[in-house]
Amino acid sequence: MRYPNSSDPSERQRDEIEAIIARFASTHSGYDTPVPGLRVARISKPVPPTAHFDAAYLCVCVRGRRRVSAGETVILHDESHCVLTAIEVPTIIAIPDASPTRPYTALRIDLDLNLARQIMAEIDIQGPDAVPADACLAVVALDSDLLDGVTRLVKLLERPADIPFMSSLLHREILYRLLSGPGGARLRRIVRSGSQGHRVAKAVAWLRAHFHERLRIEQLAEKAGMGVSTLHRHFAELTGMSPLQYQKQLRLHEARRLMLANELEVGLAALAVGYESSTQFIREYRRLFGTPPMRDIKALREAGGNRATI
Known part of the structure; x- marks a missing residue:
């Protein structure tokens, strides 16, 4: 524990999360947990730039920091923010300064976009969702409400009997906090993109399966059911890259x-x-x-x- 006498509720919650992850990591290998959609990590030495390819998720650095890059977007992700992505993008992740005395401790929560769509329909979130065209990764302030939901999800690691009932409720709460919070524009944009977003997802899936083939943008646009210029625009909006990149x-x-x-x-x-x-x-x-x-x-x-x- 780094802040045993802290009166800051967020620091007390971080201490609690860190202690739970440390206990879990001491008896488990790998990052998967019994809680659906939750992965945790405790790493005691630097990790060089590593290739990842992940779908929609939320990452919280409980202690330490990591460097994340996707396309032209580069983020130094620290404890004060979390990082959100809502479509599959290739990323490069490095952990620059983990050590045995200051281990990097983090968690990742998978996001169910179908559930996000349902929640948005239920709560009728309004307002503009303007997102920079290169924002394939969103940096979201880790406010007290979101941290509270994350903390209770992690606590399930030590309350296995509660997992079947509580995990789905807490995933729903975390999605609600993301969607309704000031940093939720990225997620709301993709959920609201409707058919265009679905078509871009088709293009992404085709590229993943056929990346070794010569890319013909007209063929890709046809498979996605979009015009070439429309595909370029929406693809860049959702991934931060062109199809070729x-x-x-x-x-x-x-x-x-x-x-x-x-x-x-x-x-x-x-x-x-x-x-x-x-x-x-x-x-x-x-x-x-x-x-x-x-x-x-x-x-x-x-x-x-x-x-x-x-």
């Missing part, structure tokens, strides 16, 4: 995984994900991950591999 990041993430897990050589990894030029692959890989492929993979192996985090 999105495909490029999918390719580079997969190539990194192949080199690390399957020990593929650089040229073979480039070909496997759809690159025709190794030179172009190396240039774009370095631009995304900050270092050439061989040097990056060597550093990851020396650090213990491309460890996942939250």
Whole structure:
């Protein structure tokens, strides 16, 4: 506990969450928990830039910080805010300064967008949902109401008999806090986007399945049921990237995984994900991950591999 005498309710709640996660991590490996949609992490050494591909979720740094980048958006995520994404985007996450004496402690809550849509219909949230076109990650203030709901969800780790009944209620409350709070514009925008959002989701799913193929934007627009210019606009609004940028990041993430897990050589990894030029692959890989492929993979192996985090 870092603040045993703190009179600040939020710090007392953070202490409580941290202690629960520490006890859970001492007896469990990995990040999954018995609470549906809840993952927790307690990490005692820095984690190098690591490729992730996640659907809608909320991440809270209980103690420590992490660096998150997606497309052109870069966030240094600390304890005072949480990070929200509501559509699948490739991200790069690093934990720069965790240590045994100051471990990084965090939790991630999966978000059910169908449930979010139901809640919005029930409470009839009004008002503008203007969101910057590059806001593929939303930074949301961790206010007392949201933190309270998060704390009670984490407490279920030590109250297993309550999980079947209480977990769904608490997920609903957390969604309500996100949707109705001042930082909920990002989530409300995607939920309200209706058919356009659904069509963009179709484009995202197609790119995920066919990222190694040559991208023909007219074909993608046809599959999404949209015009080319409309697809570009809505795709950028929801992911912060163009379809081509999105495909490029999918390719580079997969190539990194192949080199690390399957020990593929650089040229073979480039070909496997759809690159025709190794030179172009190396240039774009370095631009995304900050270092050439061989040097990056060597550093990851020396650090213990491309460890996942939250």
